[in-house]
Every structure is written in C-alpha cells, then in structure tokens.
Amino acid sequence: MDELLDIVTNKGKPTGTTALKSIAHAKGLYHNTIHLWLFTAKGEILLQQRSHKKLIYPLLWDVSVAGHIDAGETFIEAALRETKEEIGLQLKPEKLQHIGVFLHESSYGNGKIQDNEFHQVFIGELNVALQDLVPQEDEVEALKLVSFEEFETLLSHSETNQHFIASNANYYEFVLKAIKETTL
Numbered sequence: 001m002d003e004l005l006d007i008v009t010n011k012g013k014p015t016g017t018t019a020l021k022s023i024a025h026a027k028g029l030y031h032n033t034i035h036l037w038l039f040t041a042k043g044e045i046l047l048q049q050r051s052h053k054k055l056i057y058p059l060l061w062d063v064s065v066a067g068h069i070d071a072g073e074t075f076i077e078a079a080l081r082e083t084k085e086e087i088g089l090q091l092k093p094e095k096l097q098h099i100g101v102f103l104h105e106s107s108y109g110n111g112k113i114q115d116n117e118f119h120q121v122f123i124g125e126l127n128v129a130l131q132d133l134v135p136q137e138d139e140v141e142a143l144k145l146v147s148f149e150e151f152e153t154l155l156s157h158s159e160t161n162q163h164f165i166a167s168n169a170n171y172y173e174f175v176l177k178a179i180k181e182t183t184l
Helices: 021-027 075-087 148-156 166-183
Strands: 004-008 014-020 030-039 044-050 065-068 097-108 113-125 140-147
Touching: 004 021, 004 030, 014 021, 021 113, 030 075, 030 166, 044 148, 065 075, 075 113, 075 140, 097 166, 113 166, 140 148, 148 166
Parallel strands: 030 113
Antiparallel strands: 004 014, 030 044, 030 065, 044 140, 097 113
C-alpha cells in the first residue's frame, strides 16, 4: 500500500510537507516509522518473521510490529494501528513506552529504494498467548517468542545464522537492554 507520509528533515524535524511512501523511498526523503517490541512477564520477546513477499529482508526475524506513520497520525496512533493490522492485537496507549529514536539510512534494490527513516521505538508487555495473535499474511510469515538468553545468542551469531539483520546489532542490543530494565 502506498501510504501518504509526513516528511521530516535529516534531523527529524517536521517540514510540513507530505509524500507517498513510494516517492519518499525513491527520492530518499526522511520520514518516521514505528517499531514496537513486545515482551512477556516470563522474560520473552515476540519476534516477527518478515513475509517472503517483502522486498527488503524477506524471511528474516525482526521487531514485533513495525510500520510507516501515516500523514497526520501520531506515533502512538501508528503503533496501535500497526499492532492491530499486523498481529490482530488491540493495545491501550498507556501500555506503550517510548524508549528512543533510531535513524536508519539504507539503500536497497541497487539504489532504487533509499530508506531514510527515523524509527520511533516503543516497548510494551504482551499479555495474550502467542496462539491468540493473528498475523497479517502479506506482512508476517510467522511469530515466535524467544527468551532474553536466546535473543542474545541469536544476535551474537547474526553474521552467519541469517536470523536477524546483522547490521542492526547495536539497535537490537539497545532494545534488549531497555526491555530488561523494564522487567527487573
């Protein structure tokens, strides 16, 4: 789907302009996305396997829920919408904690996509069983829960195991640290 996005500067400040996602990616326009990492009280993190239909990193495991923020939408509204769309889970806004912003600048498809995104990163507790989640077919190949320890092991071998996006190791470590601090 070609959503209309709010465009920001390379420092993340709103420009007051919008563009279709396809144009933003073709021209390398900066914009915001949300990343929501869900964890359980038992010390597990929900991972989403990207659909085999995705152009970027198909079948790799990544953030619980992610997506672009529609023009005029708040970060929280986008996080709630994407969570409902991607995994069928209705969350309450007060259950989400914003833990940071990460700039992601990458080129894909021999330069056809220049992805300049500010990831607005949230965490929240998952209070339903894995089997109660409903993955969106075009976005999500599979879902799984991994313990903090398994997350760290998978991450430590991400250069060779084709599990996580290896270049995002520092980002994953930051998220895991924030989740651990919340659950202690």
